[in-house]
Amino acid sequence: MAAMSTPAITPTIVVVGHGMVGQRFLEALADRGVTERARVVVLCEEPRPAYDRVRLTSYFSGNTPEDLSMVEDGFLEKHGIELHLGDPAESIDTAGRTVTARSGATISYDTLVLATGSYPFVPPVPGKDAEGCFVYRTIEDLLAIEEYAKTARVGAVVGGGLLGLEAAGALKGLGLETHIVEFAPRLMPVQVDDGGGAALLRTIENMGLAVHTGVGTQEVTAGENGAVNGMALSDGSVLATDLVVFSAGVRPRDQLARDAGLAVGERGGIVVDEQCRTSDPAVFAIGECALASDGRVYGLVAPGYEMAETAAAALEGDVSSFTGADLSTKLKLLGVDVASFGDAHGTAEGCLDVVYSDSRAGLYKKLVIGADGTLLGGILVGDAEQYGTLRAFTGSKPPVSPEQLVLPAGAGAPVALGPAALPDDAVVCSCHNVTKGTIRGAVTEHSCTTVPEVKKCTKAGTGCGSCVKVLGQLVNAELEAAGVEVDKGLCGCFGQTRQELYEIVRALGITSYQELLDNHGREAARGTDGCEVCKPAVGSVIASLAPTIGASGYVLEGEQAALQDTNDHFLANLQKNGSYSIVPRIPGGEITPEKLIVIGEVARDFGLYTKITGGQRIDLFGARVDQLPQIWGRLVDAGFESGHAYGKALRTVKSCVGQTWCRYGVQDSVRMAIDLELRYRGLRSPHKLKSAVSGCQRECAEAQSKDFGVIATANGWNLYVGGNGGATPRHADLLAQDLSDAELIRLIDRFLMFYIRTADRLERTSTWLERIEGGLDHVRDVVVHDSLGICAELESLMADHVAGYRDEWAETLNDPERLLRFVSFVNAPDVPDPTVKFVPERDQVKPDLPLLSIRPLGEALEDSLEGTAAR
Amino acid sequence: MTIAPEKTLQKTDTHIQLRLGDEWLAVCPLSRLTPGRGVAVLLPDGRQAGLFLDRDGVPYAIDNRDPFTGAHVLSRGLIGTAAGRPFVASPLLKQRFDLVSGRCLDDETVSVTAYEVRLG
Ligand code: SRM
Ligand SMILES: Cc1cc2nc3c(=O)[nH]c(=O)nc-3n(C[C@H](O)[C@H](O)[C@H](O)COP(=O)(O)OP(=O)(O)OC[C@H]3O[C@@H](n4cnc5c(N)ncnc54)[C@H](O)[C@@H]3O)c2cc1C
Ligand code: SF4
Ligand code: FES
Numbered sequence: 008m009a010a011m012s013t014p015a016i017t018p019t020i021v022v023v024g025h026g027m028v029g030q031r032f033l034e035a036l037a038d039r040g041v042t043e044r045a046r047v048v049v050l051c052e053e054p055r056p057a058y059d060r061v062r063l064t065s066y067f068s069g070n071t072p073e074d075l076s077m078v079e080d081g082f083l084e085k086h087g088i089e090l091h092l093g094d095p096a097e098s099i100d101t102a103g104r105t106v107t108a109r110s111g112a113t114i115s116y117d118t119l120v121l122a123t124g125s126y127p128f129v130p131p132v133p134g135k136d137a138e139g140c141f142v143y144r145t146i147e148d149l150l151a152i153e154e155y156a157k158t159a160r161v162g163a164v165v166g167g168g169l170l171g172l173e174a175a176g177a178l179k180g181l182g183l184e185t186h187i188v189e190f191a192p193r194l195m196p197v198q199v200d201d202g203g204g205a206a207l208l209r210t211i212e213n214m215g216l217a218v219h220t221g222v223g224t225q226e227v228t229a230g231e232n233g234a235v236n237g238m239a240l241s242d243g244s245v246l247a248t249d250l251v252v253f254s255a256g257v258r259p260r261d262q263l264a265r266d267a268g269l270a271v272g273e274r275g276g277i278v279v280d281e282q283c284r285t286s287d288p289a290v291f292a293i294g295e296c297a298l299a300s301d302g303r304v305y306g307l308v309a310p311g312y313e314m315a316e317t318a319a320a321a322l323e324g325d326v327s328s329f330t331g332a333d334l335s336t337k338l339k340l341l342g343v344d345v346a347s348f349g350d351a352h353g354t355a356e357g358c359l360d361v362v363y364s365d366s367r368a369g370l371y372k373k374l375v376i377g378a379d380g381t382l383l384g385g386i387l388v389g390d391a392e393q394y395g396t397l398r399a400f401t402g403s404k405p406p407v408s409p410e411q412l413v414l415p416a417g418a419g420a421p422v423a424l425g426p427a428a429l430p431d432d433a434v435v436c437s438c439h440n441v442t443k444g445t446i447r448g449a450v451t452e453h454s455c456t457t458v459p460e461v462k463k464c465t466k467a468g469t470g471c472g473s474c475v476k477v478l479g480q481l482v483n484a485e486l487e488a489a490g491v492e493v494d495k496g497l498c499g500c501f502g503q504t505r506q507e508l509y510e511i512v513r514a515l516g517i518t519s520y521q522e523l524l525d526n527h528g529r530e531a532a533r534g535t536d537g538c539e540v541c542k543p544a545v546g547s548v549i550a551s552l553a554p555t556i557g558a559s560g561y562v563l564e565g566e567q568a569a570l571q572d573t574n575d576h577f578l579a580n581l582q583k584n585g586s587y588s589i590v591p592r593i594p595g596g597e598i599t600p601e602k603l604i605v606i607g608e609v610a611r612d613f614g615l616y617t618k619i620t621g622g623q624r625i626d627l628f629g630a631r632v633d634q635l636p637q638i639w640g641r642l643v644d645a646g647f648e649s650g651h652a653y654g655k656a657l658r659t660v661k662s663c664v665g666q667t668w669c670r671y672g673v674q675d676s677v678r679m680a681i682d683l684e685l686r687y688r689g690l691r692s693p694h695k696l697k698s699a700v701s702g703c704q705r706e707c708a709e710a711q712s713k714d715f716g717v718i719a720t721a722n723g724w725n726l727y728v729g730g731n732g733g734a735t736p737r738h739a740d741l742l743a744q745d746l747s748d749a750e751l752i753r754l755i756d757r758f759l760m761f762y763i764r765t766a767d768r769l770e771r772t773s774t775w776l777e778r779i780e781g782g783l784d785h786v787r788d789v790v791v792h793d794s795l796g797i798c799a800e801l802e803s804l805m806a807d808h809v810a811g812y813r814d815e816w817a818e819t820l821n822d823p824e825r826l827l828r829f830v831s832f833v834n835a836p837d838v839p840d841p842t843v844k845f846v847p848e849r850d851q852v853k854p855d856l857p858l859l860s861i862r863p864l865g866e867a868l869e870d871s872l873e874g875t876a877a878r
Numbered sequence: 879m880t881i882a883p884e885k886t887l888q889k890t891d892t893h894i895q896l897r898l899g900d901e902w903l904a905v906c907p908l909s910r911l912t913p914g915r916g917v918a919v920l921l922p923d924g925r926q927a928g929l930f931l932d933r934d935g936v937p938y939a940i941d942n943r944d945p946f947t948g949a950h951v952l953s954r955g956l957i958g959t960a961a962g963r964p965f966v967a968s969p970l971l972k973q974r975f976d977l978v979s980g981r982c983l984d985d986e987t988v989s990v991t992a993y994e995v996r997l998g
Contacts, residue, residue, distance in 0.1 A: 068947070068948070069944075069945070069946065069947045069948025069949070070945065070946070070948075071945065071948075074987075074988055076946045076987070077987070079986075079987070080989075112966075123898075167971050405992070459984075498958070500958075502924065521933065533957070535933075535958075535959035535962075536914065536932050536933050536957055536958050536959040536964060537958050537959065538956075538958035538959070538960065538967075539955070539956040539957075539958050539967035539972065539974070543956070544959070566914075568912055568915070569912050569913060569914030569915050570914070570956075572969065573951075573954040573955065573956075573969035574969075576915070576954070577954070581969055581970065583947060583970070584949050585949040585950055587949045592887065611983070729992060831918065831920075832918050832919055832920040832926070833905065833906045833910055833918065833919055833929065834905045834906055834919050834920060835919040835920040838920060839927075840918070840950060841924070842926075842943075842949070842950045843950075
C-alpha cells in the first residue's frame with residue numbers, strides 16, 4: 008500500500024550500543040513498523056548480542072550466557088536489522104552525519120541513537136590495575152572472575168551498594184572467603200537508611216561475609232609476581248586478599264558524545280530533552296548514558312526502557328516524553344529481601360516515618376507518610392512481601408492506617424491489604440510502567456484469563472518479576488468480578504477437586520490414572536498424558552486407598568511409577584546438583600550404637616555429607632542415582648528401612664526421653680512415639696505428616712507444632728491436631744484429653760483417614776482444619792462423636808494400610824527389573840554422571856556450584872557408550 | 879469423547895535412535911522406557927539428552943540440562959500434555975519444556991536443544 012509514497016531513499020538509523028536499552032529501542036522500532044521503512048544498523052562493542060544484565064549474577068547459579076540473551080531467535084533477521092558484533096563506534100561526525108567504527112567502516116545516518124550505557128567506576132587508588140583486580144558489568148567480567156577464583160582463597164569487594172553485595176554473593180558462591188569494604192557507614196547507602204542498613208548488616212554477617220563499613224581503600228598491594236595480595240584500608244589496617252572486585256558505582260559512557268561536541272552534563276551524562284534528543288536534533292541518547300531532562304542519570308533499567316519508547320515515538324513525530332522515573336527497587340541479595348520505593352529517605356517537607364524494627368529477626372520496615380496521610384515511599388529489609396502493593400499505593404492515601412501495613416502478621420491485627428483497594432492509575436509493574444487499569448483491561452477487553460496471558464498482553468511481570476504475585480491476585484479478582492467462575496479444579500486436566508477425585512476413586516475402585524483421566528478428566532484432557540500436577544496427586548490418592556481398592560501399595564509398581572514426582576520415583580530427595588539425599592527411618596529418634604556405626608560407615612565409604620536433621624534423624628547427602636541401590640543394600644542389611652523423607656507421607660514421630668530417664672516424665676513417650684511411627688509409616692497423604700510425643704507438659708518434643716501431637720498426662724495422653732512449623736506456624740488444637748493407649752490410636756486413625764479423604768492437594772492439616780466448614784468442632788464431631796457414621800470405615804481403611812505396609816527399599820532391592828532404573832545413563836550405565844561433582848567444605852563435601860553453570864566439555868567418552876553411531 | 883490413537887505394537891528388540899547431525903545413535907531398546915517417564919542418555923561428545931516415552935509409545939528427546947539450575951536432570955521430570963503437545967516438567971523448579979521443540983512453556987526466552995528420534 009505504501010508503494011507510491013515510499014521515499015526515494017530509505018532513511019538510516021544507527022544505534023550505538025546493543026545493551027538492554029538498545030535492544031528495547033530496536034523492539035520499539037519493530038513494533039511501530041519503522042524497521043520496514045528504514046535501514047537499521049547497530050554497532051555493538053561486546054562480543055555477543057544484548058543480554059539481561061539485571062540477571063547477570065544468575066550466571067553463577069547455572070544460567071548460561073545463551074540463557075541470558077534478550078534477543079529472540081530470528082528477531083534481527085526478521086526485521087532486517089544489521090548487527091555488528093565486537094565493533095564499537097569510535098567517532099561521530101555530526102556535521103557530515105557519519106559514524107566510524109573500529110573496523111574502519113563509516114556509516115551515514117539520518118538518525119543516530121546512543122545507548123552506550125555506563126562503565127564501572129574504579130577509584131584511582133595505587134595498584135588498581137594489578138592482576139586479580141576486576142569489575143562487575145559484563146559476561147566477560149564474570150568469566151574472568153570465575154577463572155581467577157579457581158586459584159584464589161580470599162576475595163574482597165570494594166563497594167557495599169547493590170552491585171557490590173551481588174558481587175560479594177557471587178564470590179562467596181565461588182567458595183571464597185569474602186570481604187565487603189564500604190566507605191559509607193552502612194551497606195546500600197543509596198537505598199536504605201541507617202536502620203535498614205543495620206538489619207542488612209546483621210543478616211549478611213550471619214551468612215559468613217565480613218563487612219567493613221566506614222573505611223576506604225587506599226591501595227591495592229601486589230606480590231612480586233604482580234598479582235594482588237592485599238588492600239591497605241583508610242583505618243590503617245591491611246586486608247589480605249587474592250582477588251579484588253571494584254563495585255564503587257557507575258559513570259555514564261559519554262566520551263563518544265563529548266568528542267563529537269554534543270552537550271554533556273557537568274558530572275557526566277549526555278544532555279537530552281524530554282524526547283531524549285541531544286543538543287544535535289539528529290542524535291538521541293537513551294538509557295544509562297543519558298542525562299534526563301530532570302537533571303538525573305538513571306542507573307536502572309526501567310527508566311531506560313521508558314526512554315527507548317520515548318525516542319522511538321519521537322522519531323515518528325509522536326508526542327511522548329520522559330521527564331523522570333521512579334527509583335523503586337526490590338532485590339533478593341544473598342537471600343535477604345530488600346526493597347525501597349518512592350521517597351524512601353523522606354525528603355518531602357513535613358513527612359513522617361512509621362518504623363517497625365526487629366533486630367533479632369533482621370526485620371526493618373519504614374514507611375514515609377506525607378502530612379496529609381499520603382504514602383510517599385518506604386524501605387523494607389528482611390521481608391519485602393508487601394512491596395508490590397505498597398509501591399502501587401505510593402502517591403495515594405492507603406485505605407488503612409500505616410501502622411497496620413508494617414506490623415508483621417501475628418503482631419496486633421494484621422491487615423492483608425488486597426490489590427482490590429488500589430486505584431486504577433496505580434502502577435503495579437514499574438519495570439514496564441503498567442497500571443492496574445491496564446491489567447484489568449487485559450482481562451475485561453482482551454479476554455486474558457491467566458497470568459501468562461496478561462504478561463504477554465501487557466508486558467507486566469516480565470522484568471524483575473516482583474509484581475507477579477499482585478498480578479495474579481488482580482487477575483483472579485477481575486475474573487470473579489466479571490462473573491467468570493474461577494475454576495476450582497485440581498488442574499487443567501481435572502475439573503474436580505482432590506477430595507472429589509478421592510471419592511470417585513474410592514467409590515468406583517479405580518486403580519489407574521489413565522482410566523480416571525480418560526473417563527473423568529476434562530474433555531480436552533482425555534486420552535492425553537495429563538500433567539505434572541495431577542499425576543502425583545492422583546498417584547497419592549490411589550496409594551492411600553491401595554489396600555482397600557485392590558491396587559498395589561508399592562509406589563514403583565506399573566503405572567504408579569510413572570505418576571510419582573522424581574523424589575518418590577527414586578525413593579530419595581533430589582538435590583540442587585542432581586545428586587540425592589538418603590534418610591533412613593529412625594523411629595522416635597531412638598537408635599542403637601551399632602546402627603549409628605553402620606550409618607557412619609556407609610557415609611564414609613560413599614563420601615556422603617552427613618547432618619543431623621530437625622526431625623531427629625540423620626540425612627546423608629550427595630549420592631549419585633546409581634549409588635542408591637548399593638547404599639540402601641547396606642542399610643537394609645543392617646535393619647534400616649525407608650524414612651519417606653521424599654514422600655507426601657508420614658515423616659517422623661519425634662520423642663523426648665520421657666518417663667524412663669527424665670525426672671519429670673509421666674509416661675513412656677519414646678515407646679509411644681515408636682509405636683505411632685511404625686503404625687503410620689508409609690501412609691501416603693495430601694501433604695507430609697509429622698508427629699511428636701512429649702513425656703510431660705514441659706513439651707520437649709514440641710508436639711504442639713505437629714500435624715498430630717501427643718502429650719503425656721498423669722492419666723494418659725492428650726491429643727493435639729493441626730499444628731505446623733514451617734512457613735506459617737500454627738499451634739495445634741487439643742482434640743481430646745486423658746486418652747488410654749488404645750483410645751489414642753483409634754482417634755489418630757480416624758483423624759488421619761478423615762484428613763486424607765477431605766483435604767486438598769498439598770494442604771497440611773493446619774490449613775485443612777482452618778478451611779473446612781465447622782473447623783475443629785466439626786472434626787471433633789466426626790472423629791470423636793461419629794456424627795457422620797463413618798468412623799468404622801475410617802478405622803478399617805487404616806487397618807488395611809497397617810496390614811499392607813511393606814518397606815519400599817527392601818522391595819525395590821529384590822526386584823532386578825526395578826533396579827535397572829537406578830543408572831546414570833541408559834546407554835552407559837557404568838559411567839557415573841560427570842556433572843555431579845563435589846568440593847570440600849568443613850571436612851565434608853558440598854555440591855560444586857560453578858560446575859553447574861558450565862556446559863560439559865566434549866570428553867572422549869565414546870568408548871564407554873553402549874550404542875554406537877551407526878547407520 | 880476422544881479416541882486414543884491405536885497403539886502400535888512394538889517388538890521388544892526395537893531400538894530407539896537419536897539423530898546427531900547426519901548420524902543416528904542407537905540408544906537403547908524401547909522396552910527400557912516407561913511410558914510417561916524419561917531416561918538420561920550420554921552423547922559421544924559428553925553432552926546429555928533426556929529420552930522420553932509418552933503414553934502412546936511415541937519417543938522424544940531434548941537436552942538433559944535444566945537451563946534454570948544447570949543440573950542435568952530433565953530426564954527425571956514428569957511428562958504431560960499442554961495444548962495438545964507433549965512436555966516435561968523439570969523436577970527441580972518445575973518449568974515445563976516442549977518435547978518437540980525444546981521451548982520452555984513458562985519462559986519464552988529459554989529453550990533447550992531438541993533431538994530427532996526414531997525407532998529402528
Ligand atoms: C533435612 C531437613 C532439614 C535439616 O537438616 O534438619 C529438612 C529438609 C527439607 N525440608 Fe523441611 N526439613 C527438615 C525438618 C523440617 C522441620 C522441623 C521438624 O520436622 O520438626 C520443619 C517445620 C515443621 C513442619 O513441617 O511443620 C520443616 C518444614 C518444611 C517445609 C514447610 C512446611 C509447611 O507446612 O510450611 C517444607 C516445604 C514443603 O513441605 O512444602 C520443607 C521441605 C523440605 C525439603 C523436602 C525441601 C525440598 O523439597 O528439597 C528439604 C529436603 C531434605 C532433603 O533433601 O533430604 N520443610 N522441615 C529436616 C528433615 C527432618 C527429617 O528427619 O525428616
Ligand atoms: C550486576 C548488575 C545488576 C543489576 N541489577 C539491576 C536491577 O536489579 N534492576 C535494575 O533496574 N537495574 C539493574 N542493573 C542496571 C541495568 O543493568 C542497567 O540499568 C541497564 O543495563 C542499562 O541499559 P543500557 O542499555 O543503558 O546500558 P548497557 O546494558 O550497559 O548497554 C550498553 C552497551 O553499549 C555498549 N557500548 C558502549 N560504548 C559503545 C560504543 N562506542 N560502540 C558500541 N557499543 C558501545 C556497551 O558495551 C554495552 O554493551 C544492574 C546492573 C548490573 C551490572
Ligand atoms: S517433655 Fe517432660 S518428660 Fe519429656 S524430656 Fe521434657 S521434661 Fe522430661
Ligand atoms: S515490577 Fe519488575 S516485572 Fe513488574
